[in-house]
Amino acid sequence: MIYADTHTHLYLEEFDADRRKVVENALAAGVTKLFLPNIDSVSVHPMLALCNEFPDNCFPMIGLHPTSVKENYMDELAAIECWLSDRKFSGIGECGIDLYWDKTFAIEQEFVFRHHIDLARAHNLPLIVHIRESFNEVIRILKDVNKSDLRGIFHCFSGSVEQARQAIGLGFSLGLGGVVTFKNNKMQETLKQIELKHLVLETDAPFLSPMPYRGKRNEPAYIPLIAQKVAEIKGISLREVSEATSENALKMFGN
Ligand code: NI
Numbered sequence: 263m264i265y266a267d268t269h270t271h272l273y274l275e276e277f278d279a280d281r282r283k284v285v286e287n288a289l290a291a292g293v294t295k296l297f298l299p300n301i302d303s304v305s306v307h308p309m310l311a312l313c314n315e316f317p318d319n320c321f322p323m324i325g326l327h328p329t330s331v332k333e334n335y336m337d338e339l340a341a342i343e344c345w346l347s348d349r350k351f352s353g354i355g356e357c358g359i360d361l362y363w364d365k366t367f368a369i370e371q372e373f374v375f376r377h378h379i380d381l382a383r384a385h386n387l388p389l390i391v392h393i394r395e396s397f398n399e400v401i402r403i404l405k406d407v408n409k410s411d412l413r414g415i416f417h418c419f420s421g422s423v424e425q426a427r428q429a430i431g432l433g434f435s436l437g438l439g440g441v442v443t444f445k446n447n448k449m450q451e452t453l454k455q456i457e458l459k460h461l462v463l464e465t466d467a468p469f470l471s472p473m474p475y476r477g478k479r480n481e482p483a484y485i486p487l488i489a490q491k492v493a494e495i496k497g498i499s500l501r502e503v504s505e506a507t508s509e510n511a512l513k514m515f516g517n
Pocket of ligand 1: 269271299356466
């Protein structure tokens with residue numbers, strides 16, 4: 263069985279000691295396509311180095327993470343434009359709104375997110391949206407922009423059936439990560455009711471490890487644990503989950 267990890271930050275320092283081994287672990291587990299959302303103008307360099315080392319397996323995206331929106335956001339946006347004119351990227355992100363960590367730059371975060379929406383449309387690329395404590399704000403902005411040619415992923419989705427339908431109605435898929443394996447998460451009912459064609463898998467490595475690795479460093483090789491849980495909840499085979507979610511991911515990213 264093969265899988266795609268649609269959201270992994272393998273270029274972060276948490277993997278400096280054994281990055282190559284972590285990619286090999288992923289390949290051994292059947293996780294053959296790894297999509298890397300960017301964070302800022304510094305992280306782009308180690309990200310591209312990894313993608314150059316594994317050109318058949320690691321694919322870069324470009325964007326400014328909402329928690330990295332600071333005073334210098336205009337310079338960061340200029341750097342993104344520069345990169346986009348220079349080489350191919352698989353998506354725009356990680357972008358969106360984060361009202362969990364720090365609200366100091368909330369207005370700037372919205373400006374930057376809207377800019378990323380424009381970039382995704384201009385380059386016909388999927389948009390990877392971060393929605394931490396900001397689901398309603400993100401929906402408001404996407405509705406306000408009101409463009410039917412947008413596609414992308416609500417990263418780390420853990421909401422209700424109704425929220426899932428709102429995201430899908432705007433053209434987005436749901437990114438499912440380790441949270442679906444946690445006890446007492448709210449996703450059971452949502453997953454039962456939402457069709458497989460709207461779902462993709464992601465680790466968000468090194469963060470948010472699925473059970474039984476919760477609290478430890480996450481890595482793409484754990485994607486099958488998330489798939490197994492989705493199969494269990496939906497009462498279908500692991501193969502169905504693997505096939506549908508990897509097909510959804512490849513269609514989304516055009517790989
Ligand atoms: Ni992320």
